[in-house]
Amino acid sequence: MPRHPDPFRAIDRQPDPGQFVQSLEARGRTRSQTRLRRHFLKFVRVKPGSRVLEVGCGTGVVCRDLAQMVGPRGRVVGVDPSRTLIQAARRLAREHGLDRRVRFVAGDGARLRFRDGTFDGALAVTVLLHVSNPQAIVMEMIRVTSPGGVVGVQDQDWGTQALDHPDRALTRRLFEGYTQKIYNDPWSGRTLFGMLRRLGLQHVRLITDVYQDTRLDPWTWSTLERRAAGAVKLGVVSEREARRWLSAIKAQAEAGAFVFTVNFYGAVGLKPT
Numbered sequence: 001m002p003r004h005p006d007p008f009r010a011i012d013r014q015p016d017p018g019q020f021v022q023s024l025e026a027r028g029r030t031r032s033q034t035r036l037r038r039h040f041l042k043f044v045r046v047k048p049g050s051r052v053l054e055v056g057c058g059t060g061v062v063c064r065d066l067a068q069m070v071g072p073r074g075r076v077v078g079v080d081p082s083r084t085l086i087q088a089a090r091r092l093a094r095e096h097g098l099d100r101r102v103r104f105v106a107g108d109g110a111r112l113r114f115r116d117g118t119f120d121g122a123l124a125v126t127v128l129l130h131v132s133n134p135q136a137i138v139m140e141m142i143r144v145t146s147p148g149g150v151v152g153v154q155d156q157d158w159g160t161q162a163l164d165h166p167d168r169a170l171t172r173r174l175f176e177g178y179t180q181k182i183y184n185d186p187w188s189g190r191t192l193f194g195m196l197r198r199l200g201l202q203h204v205r206l207i208t209d210v211y212q213d214t215r216l217d218p219w220t221w222s223t224l225e226r227r228a229a230g231a232v233k234l235g236v237v238s239e240r241e242a243r244r245w246l247s248a249i250k251a252q253a254e255a256g257a258f259v260f261t262v263n264f265y266g267a268v269g270l271k272p273t
């Protein structure tokens with residue numbers, strides 16, 4: 001079977017899985033990402049002493065924040081199919097002195113190996129966009145959450161990305177062509193609220209936040225570079241067009257006029273009692 005073009009579907013089968021450890025940690029440190037991740041976790045209302053699951057935990061950026069929020073009496077479990085990411089997550093939690101509160105387990109979010117009602121809350125942050133059946137994962141998250149517990153999902157919505165670029169036609173073609181080929185639903189972020197309601201959660205709330213970069217942060221630059229390279233590989237733009245597109249972005253940043261934004265949608269609901 002040909003490999004799916006979205007590397008996040010199978011990190012361990014990529015030529016350099018370690019690169020994703022660096023990239024997820026770099027993203028986690030980005031100022032705008034830190035702000036919107038913590039804003040979402042506050043919106044979820046994670047309580048001290050609670051037991052929380054994060055599905056698709058990657059290197060544990062969100063789990064480490066959760067471990068601080070649940071405090072010494074709470075417990076956090078991160079699940080991810082990638083063994084490379086799970087190993088990195090364990091090491092990083094140890095380095096941050098949080099390994100007594102957070103545990104990492106390799107596994108698929110659509111087949112969680114936990115009993116019904118094990119957790120007070122279950123979250124998935126920037127995961128559902130990457131999977132073939134997001135609903136199956138959310139159903140599992142609901143199953144392992146106790147009645148009255150909280151289920152929360154947050155994702156970027158690539159239909160909302162905006163870049164100030166002198167060649168708007170090329171920017172639109174590159175962004176739309178690339179995201180349509182790589183994701184099941186590039187506009188998935190805005191669908192999360194409706195999904196939680198359809199799956200029977202109660203008191204579903206939505207938070208909309210924006211990733212904003214005006215300095216061409218190294219993480220934004222590597223994302224745009226990967227996007228351009230991916231668009232060439234997928235036949236969306238030519239190599240020459242991709243080079244021209246990236247040079248104009250650099251020039252824009254050097255002129256102090258770089259602007260890139262993308263909306264993040266977070267939906268949170270309660271499991272009926």
Ligand SMILES: C[S@@+](CC[C@H](N)C(=O)[O-])C[C@H]1O[C@@H](n2cnc3c(N)ncnc32)[C@H](O)[C@@H]1O
Binds near residue numbers: 057060062
């Ligand atoms: C963009 S990363 C997000 C990581 C982390 N939540 C964060 O915000 O830093 C997406 C993660 O989803 C994981 N993933 C992919 N397929 C999955 C599945 N079927 N079940 C659970 N996680 C999955 C990937 O391995 C990757 O770690």
